Amino acid sequence: MAAAACSAVMILALTLLPSPDATATKTVRLKTNIAPQEPLVELAEELVEEQLAEAPAEPIATYQWQDEKVRNGDTLSHIFKRVGLNSKDVYDVMSGDGDVALLKKIHPGQTMRFAIEEQQLVALEYVMSRTDSLLIEREGDHYSADMQIKELVPYTSYAEGTIDSSLFLAAQKAGLSEGMTMELANIFGWDVDFVLDIRQGDSFRVIYQEMHLDGEKVKDGEILAAQFTNQGETFTAIRYESADRGASYFTPEGDSMRKAFLRSPISFARISSHFNLSRKHPVLHTIRAHKGTDYAASRGTPIKATGDGKVIFAGVKGGYGKVVILQHGQKYRTLYAHMNNYAKGVRSGARVRQGQTIGYVGSTGLATGPHLHYEFYVNGAVRNPVTVKLPHAEPIPKQDKDAFLAIAQQMVGQLSTYAAAMESEKVANLGQ
Ligand SMILES: [Zn+2]
Incomplete structure (x- = not known):
């Protein structure tokens, strides 16, 4: 075995x-x-x-570093003083070459490392993050700063x-x-x-x-x-x-x-009434097809466009109240009814992206309370938004197909x- x-x-x-x-x-x-x-x-x-065991060891630093943590309310002068340097040293560093201005952005918790030889600052490392630090070294009679970026x-x-x-x-x-x-x-x-x-x-x-x-x-x-x-x-x-x-x-x-469409225009909403072509209407009390899905949500909840498309109608339409209709290419159309109000810029002819807010839940038109009524059309025929087979979004671009298939x-x-x-x-x- x-x-x-x-x-x-x-x-x-x-x-x-x-x-x-x-x-x-x-x-x-x-x-x-x-x-x-x-x-x-x-x-x-x-x-x-x-x-990791095989990873090469880091090169050994040539400086003798002394670490100082930046404390609340610290200025450069405070920190320099703690390691035995003076305001002339601060001035010399700040008039050095390179990005020394970054030293003005120190904040509590960060580390500054000092290399001091014979009471003279020979190097200063300002550790900005785990990957980025600013290394300032003495070159002759002045200082020069260099960004050090460690690659992940x-x-x-x-x-x-x-x-x-x-x-x-x-x-x-x-x-x-x-x-x-x-x-x-x-x-x-x-x-x-x-x-x-x-x-x-x-x-x-x-x-x-x-x-x-x-x-x-x-x-x-x-x-x-x-x-x-x-x-x-x-x-x-x-x-x-x-x-x-x-x-x-x-x-x-x-x-x-x-997919080219989100399954639902509201995230995590409860379905309060399903697609049913022989339903008794709750307001009219007659047999009237329920051509969409109702999502219960509080007034003002954002409604998302389920796919990229174009607004072909944004206005009041009978029992639908304030309604937005989107056209997605030649084949698909979606409808969002009983809106409280439309999102900014949503008007006839406007382009919308999948997931973009197009309006807010309300109870305009024939509605017993705030909810979104959502309809989905394929080639002009109304379909159940919950079960309709959704088309895939754009496939791999043609020019990338061979490379992709190999991967x-x-x-x-x-x-x-x-x-x-x-x-x-x-x-x-x-x-x-
Ligand atoms: Zn409905």
């Missing part, structure tokens, strides 16, 4: 090619000597730790998990941060409702980056590829950054993970290679 596991790991090391952006990523190798009974969830963390090093890692009760808990167990979990939910949120659709046994796999500095994780990087299996259906997302449209997630075939194939391969390696570790551990 152990031999089998070892060979699987060997194959893995050979199969994992550096990702296309070879300069910005490092290939992960799985650890070969995992102790029996070691929980798999820790594997991802160990991968990172192993890489991305490390690629892998995590997987199976959901017992919530995505959040499973992701936490797999070692993913809260932010990373949110991002995962955002990527698949167009296909999976993480409140209503999640079932025990749903699972995920993620290849992601962590940004490191001096051998320590500083922040999350990007999710490069991910898979989510919901009720037996598997969705795969691949990150791709195009020159003109920025980064986005696509299916391995190059369709956008995003997608590689990432899909990596996802299964990692998963297989995890599985063989599991089998090996059981056998011991």
Whole structure:
């Protein structure tokens, strides 16, 4: 069993090619000597730790530094005085070359490091953040400042998990941060409702980056590829950054993970009345089709355009009250009724973007109370906004298609290679 596991790991090391952006990523190798009974969830963390052990050591500073923390109400003179320097030294530093003016922006909690030799200031480092600092050095009879920017090093890692009760808990167990979990939910949120659709046994796999500095994780990087299996259906997302449209997630075939329409024009709103073509109208008390979905929300709640489009009507229309109708390309139209008022700039002919506020919830027209009545039309026929199949947003641009497909194939391969390696570790551990 152990031999089998070892060979699987060997194959893995050979199969994992550096990702296309070879300069910005490092290939992960799985650890070969995992102790029996070691929980798999820790594997991802160990991968990172192993890489760190191989990271080159930082060059040793040549100055003897004395650190001073900036305190409340401190000025440069106060701090200089604490380390035995005087106002002439402050003056000399502030009349030096480079960005010395940055020293005027010190604030409590920051660190200033002094190198003093024979009562003379030879160097001063103003640590602005974990990555940025200003180094001021004495050159002959004057000072010169230089920005020092440490580059974060991305490390690629892998995590997987199976959901017992919530995505959040499973992701936490797999070692993913809260932010990373949110991002995962955002990527698949167009296909999976993480409140209503999640079932025990749903699972995920993620290849992601962590940004490191001096051998320590500083922040999350990007999710490069991910898979989510919901009720037996598997969705795969691949990150791709195009020159003109920025980064986005696509299916391995190059369709956008995003949809051209948001499912609902109000976030987290309760549906108070469903689409029903033979409903009794609550105000008119006659059988009258309910051609849309009602969302209960308090007066003034922002209403979002569900897709990019053009305002073809913004005004009062009978029972609809104040209503906005959007046209999305040739095929789709959406309608938002009973508005209290329109958002600024929303008038006939105006262009709107997906997610843009177009108006506010009200009860104008025939309405029993404040709510949004939302209709969705495909080729002129009214459809149920909750169940209508939503079209994908723009796919991978034509000129990027080949490059994308190559990356997608590689990432899909990596996802299964990692998963297989995890599985063989599991089998090996059981056998011991
Ligand atoms: Zn309605």
